[in-house]
Amino acid sequence: MADPESPTAKDSAAPTTEPHHTQTQVDDTAAKLSNLTFKIWPPTQRTRDAVLNRLVETLSSESVLSKRYGTIPKEEASAAAKLIEEEAFSVAGASFSTDEDGIEILQVYSKEISKRMLDTVKARAAAATDSTPSGSAEVDSNNVGTAVGEEDSSSSVMAED
DSSP: OOOTTSHHHHHHHSOOOHHHHHHHHHHHHHHHHHHOOOOOSSOOHHHHHHHHHHHHHHHHSOSHHHHHHOOOOHHHHHHHHHHHHHHHHHHHHHHOSSGGGHHHHHHHHHHHHHHHHHHHHHHHHHHHHHHSOHHHHHHHHHHHHHHHHHHHHHHHHHHHO
16 A cells, blocks of 8 residues: 655654754753843833833823823924933933843833923923913913813713713
8 A cells, every 4th residue: 555665654764853853952942041031121212212212202292191281393392201200211211230120110101200200390380380471370370170070070971870
């Protein structure tokens, strides 16, 4: 039936060293993986650019933050975002001495960005309030309260249904 000269018959009849060969491949792969490290700090330039873009978007467009503190023009937001990110990166990098603390460094970086972003919008809102007549500032703060109040009242109406 099967021709003893066919390659299939020869391959199946011959003793194989495949298990040993497979184990060698596994060992080689394991050795390579043990040397592989995954570093989350410092972030790549691509990641830092994405952070910058998100900061600009948050500062210059409608958001929860802008409802309270106002939006920042895109050019000004871009300059502020760059400063915020660079300062946060420096503080986070200086906070830890080893690369083993990647997660902790990333958390510090994130918190520093949030803190500095909030400080920036608060300072800008305070400067805008200081530069406007007191009557205008009072109207602005009333509008902020109204916007927040409207959200609260709509939530309570939904809850009653």
